[in-house]
Amino acid sequence: MGLAAAEQFAAGGDRVVLVGRDGRRLAAAVDRVRAAGHGAEPGHVQADFERFADVRALAEHLLSTCPRIDVLANNAGMLAMERQRTVDGNEASVQANHLSHFLLSMLLRERLRGGRIVNTSVRPGRNARLDPADLNGDGRRYSGIAAYQSSKVANVLFAMEAARRWPDILSLSLHPGLVRTDIGRDTALRFVFRYTPFLLSPDAAARRLVRLATAPAGELTNGALYGAGRPIRPNPRLFTAERAARLWTASEEAVAVC
Secondary structure (H helix, E strand, O other), X not given: OHHHHHHHHXXXXXXXXXXXXXXXHHHHHHHHHHHHOOOOOOEXXXXXXXXXXXXXXXXXXXXXXXXXXXXXXXXXXOOOOOOOEXXXXXXXXXXXXXXXXXXXXXXXXXXXXXXEEEEEOOOOOOOOOOOHHHOOOOOOOOOHHHHHHHHHXXXXXXXXXXXXXXXXXXXXXXXXXXXXXXXXXXXXXHHHHHHOOOXXXXXXXXXXXXXXXXXXXXXXXXXXXXXXXXXXXXOOOOOOHHHHHXXXXXXXXXXXXX
């Protein structure tokens, strides 16, 4: 979906910087985005969001090469069916899907003034949970789906709190729908994403992301979760201002940003 969105941005004449952790796949993505942009060369940086050092290096590169950043699309995502620890000591899903996005946004905050942040999330399920005091889920029996859902809850709460703390940046979260992607390629879920009928194509889901990135700011609600149209009202018991503030503080501590 991220690649499809990058192609759509490039086709519209926007300058795009691609980020990927696999060098071969990133090079292939650069070729596709270049073609979509009629030969315009996209920027590209190899970075693994399971490593904070890579995120910091990415931010340094963007700050040195991009005098203005209109949109930061926090779209990287992963699903781990077994508990994995990153080199930074965090559960892999929460670091790759939330903490690294949080860190990157913090590091680019000044350059994003007047711009917007779009966090790719999902519409959290009824049983989704997130305890800001236990981001790594150490006090719970591990479930890959539950860990993924928790990280997606964090994406929405991050946008909510960023809207309050950074009113000069439009912060949004996106439910792209059920998309035919390869996010579950290393798990049994790959069959779900490959063969389930009626899933959205990456191009269709990407159009939702591009809409949030380009629609007039007056048509959007800061801090909201969007799907295909109007804002989605998430579970009010889970998505509270108090929990969003607690998550922000816990995330600052986790990435060592004050």
